Each structure stands twice: as C-alpha cells, then as structure tokens.
Amino acid sequence: MVLTDTVSLTDALIDIPVALRDDKLQRRDAGTRRLTLDDARGPDPAASADGESMPNEHGGTRDADGDMDMDMDMDMDMSGPAGIALAGGDQDRDGLEMDVTHLSIGPILPAWPADLIVHATLHGDVVADARIERIPRSAEPEQPPVLATLIDDAARLLEVAGWEPTALSLARIRGDVITGRDVDRLRPQLRRTLVRVRRSRTLRWSLAGIDAVQRGALRIRLLAWLDTALELLESPPKARKIPEVISLRVISEDDLREAIVGRELSETRLIVAGLGTHQPWQSAEVTHE
Structure with a gap:
C-alpha cells in the first residue's frame, strides 16, 4: 500500500507499534510464511490462518500461536553438541551443586613449564582437586645466564x-x-x-x-x-x-x-x-x- 497523505502516514506510525506488541498476531503472521533453507531442513508448510496445528520435526505438533504440544519422542541424545559430554554435577564446599569439569592444563601453553601437566577437577572455575604430572626430559637443557x-x-x-x-x-x-x-x-x-x-x-x-x-x-x-x-x-x-x-x-x-x-x-x-x-x-x- 502506498501512503499518499500525511494523515495516513501518521495513522500507520501509530498502528505499527501496536501491531508489533501483539505477540499472537506476530506468531500468526510468521506461521503464514515458509522458511527456506539450502539443505531443505526448514519447517513444513505453515498452518492455515484458522489455527490448524502443524507437525514439527520431533513428531509433536505446534499450534498457530506457536505453542508446542509436548508429545514428542523424548529419547533424544542429550549428551551434548557433537556427542561431547557436558559437565557433570557435584556439591561444592558450601553444599551447593556445581558443574564438574575435568581439565588437563599444559604442557603446551604460553608461559607454562614445558615439563608440567596439571590434571584438575574444576567446580565451576575453582580447582577442587588436582594431580600433578611431570614429563621426563630426554636431556637437561643448556642453562642460560x-x-x-x-x-x-x-x-x-x-x-x-x-x-x-x-x-x-x-x-x-x-x-x-x-x-x-x-x-x-x-x-x-x-x-x-x-x-x-x-x-x-x-x-x-x-x-x-x-x-x-x-x-x-x-x-x-x-x-x-x-x-x-x-x-x-x-x-x-x-x-x-x-x-x-x-x-x-x-x-x-x-x-x-x-x-x-x-x-x-x-x-x-x-x-x-x-x-x-x-x-x-x-x-x-x-x-x-
């Protein structure tokens, strides 16, 4: 639509914020559009404007307002991205549960001794426990002044x-x-x-x-x-x-x-x-x- 007079433009500027704040209207408008992806993994054709439910990629359904029906298969692999295990949980010194991560620090690290590895158990960013490993040297390096x-x-x-x-x-x-x-x-x-x-x-x-x-x-x-x-x-x-x-x-x-x-x-x-x-x-x- 082309606005030809000042009154129409003013009315449109008033109506736009109102429409944008209408969450249901925005979801319904989004439901009438198709997402296009190069690998064809986009959603199925959108639901009709009368609120008919749409299937989703997990086998459940999503209504026109964007609310998901939670009858999907819950046997999904939740181990982490690319199969990498996420941090576990353990009690910290104050009794609160903290993420637990096992991290080996060294020896290839800036400003770090070349013959030292610290195998650390981290509660968040705090070292809860550690095991020190020293790498044997083939020969003693020449000592500088x-x-x-x-x-x-x-x-x-x-x-x-x-x-x-x-x-x-x-x-x-x-x-x-x-x-x-x-x-x-x-x-x-x-x-x-x-x-x-x-x-x-x-x-x-x-x-x-x-x-x-x-x-x-x-x-x-x-x-x-x-x-x-x-x-x-x-x-x-x-x-x-x-x-x-x-x-x-x-x-x-x-x-x-x-x-x-x-x-x-x-x-x-x-x-x-x-x-x-x-x-x-x-x-x-x-x-x-």
Whole structure:
C-alpha cells in the first residue's frame, strides 16, 4: 500500500507499534510464511490462518500461536553438541551443586613449564582437586645466564597477569642479554620496567592474596626477580646474597597441589608461573600417560 497523505502516514506510525506488541498476531503472521533453507531442513508448510496445528520435526505438533504440544519422542541424545559430554554435577564446599569439569592444563601453553601437566577437577572455575604430572626430559637443557633466567621468569609471570606489553619488553631485554648487548643500554630499560611494576596498583591488586609455592607473596617474588636482575646489571656487580624469596628451593608435587586446590583457574596459572623456569623438584618416580 502506498501512503499518499500525511494523515495516513501518521495513522500507520501509530498502528505499527501496536501491531508489533501483539505477540499472537506476530506468531500468526510468521506461521503464514515458509522458511527456506539450502539443505531443505526448514519447517513444513505453515498452518492455515484458522489455527490448524502443524507437525514439527520431533513428531509433536505446534499450534498457530506457536505453542508446542509436548508429545514428542523424548529419547533424544542429550549428551551434548557433537556427542561431547557436558559437565557433570557435584556439591561444592558450601553444599551447593556445581558443574564438574575435568581439565588437563599444559604442557603446551604460553608461559607454562614445558615439563608440567596439571590434571584438575574444576567446580565451576575453582580447582577442587588436582594431580600433578611431570614429563621426563630426554636431556637437561643448556642453562642460560642467571640474569637472563630472572628476566625471563618475571616476563612469564607478567604475561599471565595480563601485562603483555611489559612482558614483551622484558623478553627483548632477555634476548639482548643472551646476545651480549651493551649493559649500559639495558640498565635504564630494566630500571623503568621495575619502577612501573612496583608502582602499579592494578598489578598489586591482581596478585593480592596469592602466594608462590613455599615462598610467600607472589608479588614480592616478582619484585625480587627484577631487583636482583637490576643488581646484576650494575657495573661492577654488587656482591649480595641471592634473596631467599627467589632461591631455587626444592618442592614436591604435593606442595604444588596444596597451593592450587581451592584456587580459581586464573590464580592457578599465576601460581605456576611463579615457580620459575628452572624449579627443582624432589626426586620421585615420574610417569607419563
């Protein structure tokens, strides 16, 4: 219909919202149309305007107002999309039922140790239980300089904490250390990074309440890595004892498990990143599934 005068246009603008709010009218109008799909899986021809019921793909019927008759076959496979099992249910610590998911984390994961897998049972996003698996190495890798290791460990932790630009800057400094670049040019870059990390309230909040395994607060460990790296860049290096917070204390798989159980998945990533790249472990029989 072509509107030829202002009155007709005004009336139409008033009537349109009223019609759109009429749910039954909209369903009835939709029922008079045919959905066209390339694979011919669309619905059968629509019901007539007198309200005659329409068959649906499950063997039930749908009336003209869109209400489904629930006499369909209920033996459908409800296991999940593409046959993938959905999360089960279990009681959480507060007695409420939570989704339970079994997830293996690592070893191919950014900023994650290459010889570590955590088989976690998750209640929502909380680690309810965990089994630690370490992958045996065919040979011990060549150890980089201590300075490069400290910078690399700090970069990995910052990457997991969401500080990707700063982590990338530290990775460049580490590369320059490995290639023997002039330390006089690296020292100001590392000092600026340390100041930025120390002053950040956002990072302080992100790491608050999270402890490194057997070493106290994770933020303190991060700052100790950077402080010690800067000291090693001094010319001549200052004689100082390696802080206890960054020393490579031997830990066990149970130590890591106790540290992550009850933590959220994001906190678990941070705790593992806080181990460092050359964390020594207690001798134990190592199995790999």
